[in-house]
Amino acid sequence: MVLTALLLAGCASAPAEVATAPAPPTAPMSAEAAKPPVALQYLYGSAEAAIAVRATNARIADYALRRIRERPKDSVVLAPSASMSAPLFEPCGNKPFAAVFDADETLIWNLGPMRYFAEQGSSYDPKIWDQWEQTGAGKAVAMPGTADMLARLRAAGITVIANTNRSAANAKGSEDTLRAAGLGEFKHGETLFLMGDDATGSSKDGRRATIASKYCVILMAGDQLGDFSQQFNVKDLPAAQRMALATSAAANALWDQGWFLFPNPVYGPWEKLGWDDVFPAASNWTPE
């Protein structure tokens, strides 16, 4: 019971009454936490997040169909060595059109292991995640509006490609997972690019370059900045610099205009942020 109370205290520190929210829950607590952590409640359960995801998918499909009316000069994949301050893109030439998506929390929600980790009160475990990649087919779900969005893209002749940091060793499991979620066929090496496909580890830049050498990439979508360029993930990049880079004029010209970001408050590179990164000292406040 102490565990339960502490978990709840830590995870549900939220002013439910501020807006039009109902009163805080008063249901009796079980031996487990009575409710999932708030980030999981929001992302996987709320109408609010479903609307945000659906709207993002609608923007992607609308953008894609508008974009291919006239052949773009360039892909939205940055050329090697191009920085956000002087962006330079891979050329489109006469290559066929493609749209490149991250998989986890971009095409599918990983409900199975997310519930498991949260119920156990455990953090991410790479061995369990590896099992999930192999056996999760049917337990991950397409995100709201994603199947429709992909269908609209494919009907317009746009090749749909996933570039994910799931392991190349588990390619079949990920192909099966995406198919079972109703998202169609992804084939390793053709329309599914995985960590281990090249020697650059979790950076997706190399795989993006490979894809852009064969396709005119009209859009990319993901839930983290590494889904767009590895320069946002440079080791020890200070949080303030990452923020400045991601909201620079050059980057802002791409958001919703070729680069599409899905909400994911459940996990991400921002998990390293400390109290003073998240809350500037000038905003500190204490009640009397």
Place this chain on the structure above:
Amino acid sequence: MVLTALLLAGCASAPAEVATAPAPPTAPMSAEAAKPPVALQYLYGSAEAAIAVRATNARIADYALRRIRERPKDSVVLAPSASMSAPLFEPCGNKPFAAVFDADETLIWNLGPMRYFAEQGSSYDPKIWDQWEQTGAGKAVAMPGTADMLARLRAAGITVIANTNRSAANAKGSEDTLRAAGLGEFKHGETLFLMGDDATGSSKDGRRATIASKYCVILMAGDQLGDFSQQFNVKDLPAAQRMALATSAAANALWDQGWFLFPNPVYGPWEKLGWDDVFPAASNWTPE
């Protein structure tokens, strides 16, 4: 230390490695939780959330300026008794244009009490929140891109109005808080509508009707569905029905087209969702 470990376990159950995220934090733990809960890290600290908020503000300003080129027939405020299945809107007539915003986590981020609640490991406390409404000026910050967005609206002659469930008794504190955040002048009874202005409590419908009687409301924005219509907050409305209503064809026609939703995974009406609401049984999965 036990408390710290449990808080972390409960709040940071996240596969940081799935995409291009860095390794889980290994910094030594202090007597307090070493990191803020993930929902707060994401919303208030991440570049990912800043981008999402900025992009929403850009969509609002672009929409508003486009919308007023030709006078709309109707406000985006539902008429009393209009349901989502047969939406009917307040008429615009020749009324001046207005844009109606929730305040908390829509115009401003409430960094002061959010850090306080999280550091204390406590949940929302209405007495502390009441103090915050009175004394928070200078400790709440404008959300990314919000000041620019409001400036574009006002420059186009659109009246900016806040309709919030902050208390009418604390009107001066909220006026001061919005001004100190750089968001300009909001005046109680004219451009600031508060809980207690009428006898309908936390429902914003009555206040919306009051506003729509004087203005052609071209857009509304908020972080929760109650910022658009009280029908999403009907007592004991099952979660599945709320979801169906919020993602119905009629509602989908409004999202990003007059109704604009900001991300807020920190608090909301979805906090009442239980494990089985968030994670359908068909998606349950356990590692070997």
